[in-house]
Amino acid sequence: MEFMSNITNMDDATPSLFELLSESQLRDLLEPSLRYLLALLTHRYPRYLIQILNNWEECYALLMLLVERHYLTHYQGSFTENFYGLKRERALPVRLPRAQKNAEDMVAKSAKLSKRDVYKSLAVIVGVRYLKCKLDDAYENFAGGAAANVLGAGFREEEAPGEDASIKERAKYWTKIALRKTYPTVNGAYYLSTLAFNLAFLFERSYYHTPMDWLIGVRMRRLTETDHRAQNAPKPTRRGQPPTLSARTLLSPSILTRIILPKLLDSLKLLLPTSIFFLKFLEWWHASDFARQLATKTAASIELPPPKDIKPPKPEIAKEEGLELVSMPEDSSECPICEKEIVNATATQTGHVFCYPCVFRWVQDGLGKTTEEDGREEDRKGRCPITGVRLLGGTEGLRRLMI
Numbered sequence: 453m454e455f456m457s458n459i460t461n462m463d464d465a466t467p468s469l470f471e472l473l474s475e476s477q478l479r480d481l482l483e484p485s486l487r488y489l490l491a492l493l494t495h496r497y498p499r500y501l502i503q504i505l506n507n508w509e510e511c512y513a514l515l516m517l518l519v520e521r522h523y524l525t526h527y528q529g530s531f532t533e534n535f536y537g538l539k540r541e542r543a544l545p546v547r548l549p550r551a552q553k554n555a556e557d558m559v560a561k562s563a564k565l566s567k568r569d570v571y572k573s574l575a576v577i578v579g580v581r582y583l584k585c586k587l588d589d590a591y592e593n594f595a596g597g598a599a600a601n602v603l604g605a606g607f608r609e610e611e612a613p614g615e616d617a618s619i620k621e622r623a624k625y626w627t628k629i630a631l632r633k634t635y636p637t638v639n640g641a642y643y644l645s646t647l648a649f650n651l652a653f654l655f656e657r658s659y660y661h662t663p664m665d666w667l668i669g670v671r672m673r674r675l676t677e678t679d680h681r682a683q684n685a686p687k688p689t690r691r692g693q694p695p696t697l698s699a700r701t702l703l704s705p706s707i708l709t710r711i712i713l714p715k716l717l718d719s720l721k722l723l724l725p726t727s728i729f730f731l732k733f734l735e736w737w738h739a740s741d742f743a744r745q746l747a748t749k750t751a752a753s754i755e756l757p758p759p760k761d762i763k764p765p766k767p768e769i770a771k772e773e774g775l776e777l778v779s780m781p782e783d784s785s786e787c788p789i790c791e792k793e794i795v796n797a798t799a800t801q802t803g804h805v806f807c808y809p810c811v812f813r814w815v816q817d818g819l820g821k822t823t824e825e826d827g828r829e830e831d832r833k834g835r836c837p838i839t840g841v842r843l844l845g846g847t848e849g850l851r852r853l854m855i
Contacts, residue, residue, distance in 0.1 A: 464674070465673050465674050465676060466673065466674070467536075467538055467672055467673070467674050469650060469653060469654045469661065471536055471538065472538075472653075472661050472672060473650075474536065475532050475533055475535075475536045475538060478532045478535070478536075479530070479532040482532070483512055486512065487505075487508055487512075490504065490505055490508070491505060509582060509585055509586065509589075513578055513581075513582045516577070516578050517574065517578050519531050519720065520573075520574055520577050520578060521570070521574060524540070524565065524570045524573055524574065525570060527539065528540055528541065528564065528565055528679070529675075530573070530577050531720060531724075533672070534675075534721065535721065535724055535725075537674060537675045538672055538673065538674060538675065539672070539673050539674070539675050539679060540565055540569075540573060540670050540671070540672060540673075541563040541564065541565065541670070541671065541673050542562075542563050542564070542565065542566075542569060542669060542670060542671075543563075543659045543660070543669055543670065543671045565670070569668070569669075569670055572668040572669075572670065573668065573670060575668075576664045576665070576667075576668060580664060587631075587635060587639075590631060591631055591632075591635050591636075594628050594631065612625065613625050642663075645663045646662055646663060649661055649662055649663055649666065650662075659671040777837060777838060777839070777840050778837045778838060779838070780804075780838060784805075787806050787807040787810055788804070788806060788837060788838055789806055789807065789810035789811065789814060789837055790807060790810050792807075794806065794807050795807050795808070795809075796808040796809070796852065797852070797853040798811050798812075798850050798851065798852050798853065799850070799851050799852075799853055800815075800836050800837075800843055800849070800850060801836075801841075801843050801844060801849050802836045802838070802839050802841055802843075804836065804837070804838050804839070805853065806837065808850075808852060811837065811850060812847055812850065814837050815833070815834055815835070815843060815846055815847050815850065816833070816846065816847050817833065818833030818834075818835075834846050
């Protein structure tokens with residue numbers, strides 16, 4: 453698999469095409485995942501989050517602009533690229549295999565991203581993605597998109613603005629026409645050029661795996677031991693001593709931007725793999741039968757303790773079919789046995805609800821004998837206090853209700 457992943461590449465610092473494709477897929481999954489979580493939270497707190505959800509593309513672009521700028525400046529790569537152990541560097545005009553082995557620090561310093569390269573990378577990572585999302589939405593909403601392909605050409609027909617139309621209406625009409633005619637071709641050309649660069653990179657005919665990286669002159673490399681040492685080295689301060697933190701200076705703008713904010717952004721490297729593991733665990737938990745079996749065994753192992761020796765007051769007894777039974781109270785919140793408010797509600801198999809101590813004593817002990825009928829004596833033990841139906845399992849058939 454390692455041979456097939458990069459075929460002829462013998463440079464250890466050059467990543468394989470499959471690593472780059474995996475990084476691109478992870479980057480594409482971040483936005484819909486965060487949007488889904490935000491939609492769930494918006495249902496719970498619509499007053500505070502509905503505006504963010506309605507302007508999600510702009511909010512996500514600003515968030516990624518902050519995150520990607522931090523990672524490009526400190527780690528020479530975007531957030532997902534650093535997660536896969538990749539970095540960006542300027543493509544040197546010539547290959548220097550000996551210099552890379554003997555003078556690795558000098559080559560790394562010469563190929564390090566400048567401030568201008570950082571802004572170019574931000575324009576590609578954040579700006580191009582934002583522009584493409586907006587064009588996709590505009591094509592789907594205003595130019596027909598997939599719906600036009602399904603409904604036919606009649607769906608695309610739109611009346612031209614009249615002579616008395618304003619300049620804004622005319623511009624909107626011709627923008628829709630231009631988007632409808634040109635965007636599918638431009639979008640297809642972009643994907644075909646990306647495929648061509650991927651193949652050229654796979655067979656070592658190009659330094660770049662995307663046309664956008666070729667335009668800005670930046671290529672992808674693996675992080676080396678020198679890069680890890682440089683990243684883990686302590687950052688020097690202006691006076692050579694770390695700044696002192698106090699309750700008064702903790703919320704100052706300089707401390708927030710130089711210490712607290714970078715620490716929060718660096719913690720994303722730990723948050724991403726942890727969240728992936730947690731989501732995979734939840735997926736396994738809900739898909740497997742282990743959770744259901746565990747819940748069943750847990751519920752079966754819980755034994756209800758018998759209530760304390762409380763003798764409920766004896767209610768008015770109704771005689772039906774030779775059994776001394778109780779009648780239904782007018783208020784459903786009262787227990788038919790003790791005629792008080794139900795405490796620790798428990799249901800029988802017949803669907804009637806009682807206090808747990810009352811119905812437990814009734815079913816277990818019977819609370820006395822019934823009258824004789826046809827020369828035989830019936831016992832109320834194990835029967836429903838209202839219907840007189842014999843309960844299967846006795847007290848084990850009682851089910852406590854969570855109200």
